[in-house]
Amino acid sequence: MRTTNKYESFVSNVTKWGIDHLGVFPWRFCEDSYKILITEILLVRTSRDKVNAIWQDFFARFPTISALAKSTPSEISSIIHPLGLQRIRASQILELAIRLVEELDGIVPLNIDALARLKGVGQYVASATICFLTGEKTLVIDSNINRVIDRFFSGEDHDNYKSSMTILERILPLDNLDVRMFYFSLIDLGYEYCRRVPDCEKCVLRTSCSYNIHRH
DNA sequence: ATCCAGTCAC
DNA sequence: GTGACTGGAT
Structure with a gap:
């Protein structure tokens, strides 16, 4: 023993x-890398309850990276405005989606360094996204x-x-x-x-x- | 009124 | 390394 x-x-x-x-929360044990990544960005300096309040609306409107990439800063901003930082994050999220579509075939890279190289994604969001998506011990x-x-x-x-x-x-x-x-x-x-x-x-x-x- | 938070730009 | 972004807590 x-x-x-x-x-x-x-x-x-x-x-x-x-x-x-x-x-x-709908983003816990979620299997969609896109939703986890975006949600972690929305959760930065933002309460879980506020994110929860707009979560369904956001992903109903933008169910995929390419749907998001076709949107505009003002449309994204209008959905996330209750969270604060909406203008910054709207353009950040849009640019991120466009870049993922154009450079990475719309696929979220599944390693920390590649994720953290994306603008708007820092060490924490990158690591949390990998761990919560795959169960990898990051x-x-x-x-x-x-x-x-x-x-x-x-x-x-x-x-x-x-x-x-x-x-x-x-x-x-x-x-x-x-x-x-x-x-x-x-x-x-x-x-x-x-x-x-x-x-x-x-x-x-x-x-x-x-x-x-x-x-x- | 002041501190604090992930990230980026500086 | 420091400031700025913005809103919440104290």
Whole structure:
């Protein structure tokens, strides 16, 4: 028999919580690379609820990359305007779609570097798109994931993603890791409890989290 | 009033 | 590396 280490128990607690509490969004476990990519771009600095509110309309109007590529900035802008950043993102998304159609046969490249080379797609969106589409164990770190991991393992917030990266590199190779369930659960834990001002009393990780244990 | 967030342009 | 984009949280 072997003992479970701190990474395994973290994964297990996070994922177990997620089974019953994961938010249900149409872009989770979506099998369309185009929809995942565009959605991740729309989610940058934008609340999930706002994206959710326009999601069906957006993809009903633009069901494919080529449909999107034939649109105009103002039409895209009018659909995404409740999200903010609409003018910037409308032209960004349109240019992205046109470029995908013209240079890549309308096919979203499925490796991080090729994705991140596209304008409007940074490291985070590229990595998240690959992982959430294929289940590949890529590093997906946004401020929420970073905050949960920093607090749980070190008890304090750091201004860069370095320590989270190191810890995730230990976690990702674990057997039996459902990486999508794990990341979605982590994101939702961050959203529900591990805000800038946390609600540790309600958090399922409170008895093992360094941040909660050491602040008393 | 100030801070914060992914990304791009600088 | 810094500022800007825009809206939300504090």
